Amino acid sequence: MNFQQLINAIKYRKVLVLQILLGVVVITSIVTLMLPKQYVARATVVVDQRTVDMLTGFVIPTQLIPGYMTTQANIAGSHVSARKVVEKLKIHENPELQEEFASSNYKYDIIDWVADLIVKKLDITPSREGNLMEVAYTAVDPQFAAIVANAFVDAYFDVSISLRAQPARSSADWFNAQLQPLRVQVEDAQSKLSDYQQKYGIVQVDDKLDIEAERLSVISRQLVENQASTDELKARKNLVTTKLKEGKSAEAIQEVLNSSLISNIKSELAQREANLAMLSKRLDRNHPLYKQAEAEVVSMQSKIASEIKTVQHGIDTELESSLKRDEFLAKALADQKAKVLELKKQHDVLAVLSHDVENAQKSYDAAMLRSVQTRMESQLDNTTNLALLNAAIPPETAEKPIFMLNFVVAVLVGGFLGIFIALIAELLDRKVRSVIDVNLTLGVPVLAILSANTDDAKKSKKDFRFWTSN
Structure with missing residues (x-):
C-alpha cells in the first residue's frame, strides 16, 4: 500500500477515525474531570555549604561540594524523616489507613507503612548552582499538603542535627576511653626518665658531655705534646751515651756547653790555672802558695766534673719524669674516654626516654584535642547549617490534573489510534477505490x-x- 492508497483509505474511513478520536477525547475529558484535584505545597530550605568546619578548621575539598546537595536531598526524603513526620502528625492514627494496613501484608509496623506511602508523594529538588533545596508535597487537601511539607522540613532539620551529633557523641566517648591509658603511658615514660636521671645524677647531659669532651681533647693534646718532649729527651740521652762510649769528653755535650754555671767555673778555672803557671815559675812545688794554687785548680776541675754529672743526671731525671707524665696522661686519657663514652651512652638512653615521653605526650595531647572537639560537636544540639527560607502555604489552585494538557494528549493519541484502526480495517476489508487499486x-x-x-x-x-x- 502506497501513500496515495493510505490517504484514500483514511478518507473513506474518516468517520471511523473521527469516532475513535472523539471517543478518546471524551473519555479522557471525563476521567480528567472525575480525578481528584492534586495540590502541591512547596517549602524552600537554604543549605549552607561550609567549606571550613567551625570547630576543627578542616577545609572541605571543593570537588566534594556538588555532591553535598544531593546527599542533603536524600536525607530530607529518607525513610527516617518520613517516620518523624508520621509520628509528629499522627497520620498513622487515621482509621481508614489503619483498615488498609490491616488488610495489607506489610511485615513492619504501621508507621513504616504510612511513611512509605507519604514518601511517594514527596519531591525533593536541590538547586544545581545554588544552595537552595525545594521540598514539595502533593495531596488532595491543600492544607494537608502544606502541613506535611513543613513537617518534612522540620524532620529534615532534626535528622541532620542527629546525624551530626550522634557520631560526635560516639567519638567523644571513644576518645574519653582512650585518654586514661594514654595518660598512664605519659606518666610511665616520665617516671622512667626521672628515675634514670636520678640514678646517674643527670641534670643537663648535653652540657656535661660537651665539658667532658673538651677535657678529653685537652688531655689528648697534652699527651701528644709530652710524648714529643719525651722523644726529644730520649734523643738527647742517647746522644750523650753515644759520645761517652766513643771516648769523647763530656764537656763536648751540648747541654754542658749551654750550661752557664759550667762556663763560669771554666772561666774561673782558667784564671786559677794561669795563676798556678805564674807561681810555678817563681816558687817551688812544695811552697805553700803553690800548693794552695794547685789545690784551687783541682777543686775547680772537680766542680766542673760534678756539674757535668749533674747535667747528665738532670737529663735522666727529666726523661724519667717525662715518661711518668706520659703514663699518667695516657691513663687519664683512657679514663676520660671511658667517661665520655659512658656519658654518650647515658645521652643516648636519655634521648630515647625523652623521645618516648615526647611521643606519649603528643598522643595524649592529640587525643585530648579531638576529645574536646568531639564533645563540643556532640553538644551542638540546636546548631545546624540549614535555614528555612520559605515555609509551605496551602496552594490556592490545583496543579494536577491539567485539563488542557490531557486534552492535547487525548487528541494526539485519539488521532493516531483512529488512523491505526482505520488501516487495520482497510487491510481486513480491501476495496477498489481508485484507478491505482x-x-x-x-x-x-x-x-x-x-x-x-x-x-x-x-x-x-x-x-x-x-x-x-x-
Whole structure:
C-alpha cells in the first residue's frame, strides 16, 4: 500500500477515525474531570555549604561540594524523616489507613507503612548552582499538603542535627576511653626518665658531655705534646751515651756547653790555672802558695766534673719524669674516654626516654584535642547549617490534573489510534477505490470511468491518464 492508497483509505474511513478520536477525547475529558484535584505545597530550605568546619578548621575539598546537595536531598526524603513526620502528625492514627494496613501484608509496623506511602508523594529538588533545596508535597487537601511539607522540613532539620551529633557523641566517648591509658603511658615514660636521671645524677647531659669532651681533647693534646718532649729527651740521652762510649769528653755535650754555671767555673778555672803557671815559675812545688794554687785548680776541675754529672743526671731525671707524665696522661686519657663514652651512652638512653615521653605526650595531647572537639560537636544540639527560607502555604489552585494538557494528549493519541484502526480495517476489508487499486491489485487496464460524483470522476480521470501514459 502506497501513500496515495493510505490517504484514500483514511478518507473513506474518516468517520471511523473521527469516532475513535472523539471517543478518546471524551473519555479522557471525563476521567480528567472525575480525578481528584492534586495540590502541591512547596517549602524552600537554604543549605549552607561550609567549606571550613567551625570547630576543627578542616577545609572541605571543593570537588566534594556538588555532591553535598544531593546527599542533603536524600536525607530530607529518607525513610527516617518520613517516620518523624508520621509520628509528629499522627497520620498513622487515621482509621481508614489503619483498615488498609490491616488488610495489607506489610511485615513492619504501621508507621513504616504510612511513611512509605507519604514518601511517594514527596519531591525533593536541590538547586544545581545554588544552595537552595525545594521540598514539595502533593495531596488532595491543600492544607494537608502544606502541613506535611513543613513537617518534612522540620524532620529534615532534626535528622541532620542527629546525624551530626550522634557520631560526635560516639567519638567523644571513644576518645574519653582512650585518654586514661594514654595518660598512664605519659606518666610511665616520665617516671622512667626521672628515675634514670636520678640514678646517674643527670641534670643537663648535653652540657656535661660537651665539658667532658673538651677535657678529653685537652688531655689528648697534652699527651701528644709530652710524648714529643719525651722523644726529644730520649734523643738527647742517647746522644750523650753515644759520645761517652766513643771516648769523647763530656764537656763536648751540648747541654754542658749551654750550661752557664759550667762556663763560669771554666772561666774561673782558667784564671786559677794561669795563676798556678805564674807561681810555678817563681816558687817551688812544695811552697805553700803553690800548693794552695794547685789545690784551687783541682777543686775547680772537680766542680766542673760534678756539674757535668749533674747535667747528665738532670737529663735522666727529666726523661724519667717525662715518661711518668706520659703514663699518667695516657691513663687519664683512657679514663676520660671511658667517661665520655659512658656519658654518650647515658645521652643516648636519655634521648630515647625523652623521645618516648615526647611521643606519649603528643598522643595524649592529640587525643585530648579531638576529645574536646568531639564533645563540643556532640553538644551542638540546636546548631545546624540549614535555614528555612520559605515555609509551605496551602496552594490556592490545583496543579494536577491539567485539563488542557490531557486534552492535547487525548487528541494526539485519539488521532493516531483512529488512523491505526482505520488501516487495520482497510487491510481486513480491501476495496477498489481508485484507478491505482485496479492497476496494482487486479493488474488489468482501465477502459472507462463511470461516476455520479463529478469530483470523483475528475480525480479518476487524472489517475487514468497517469497510469495509461505509463
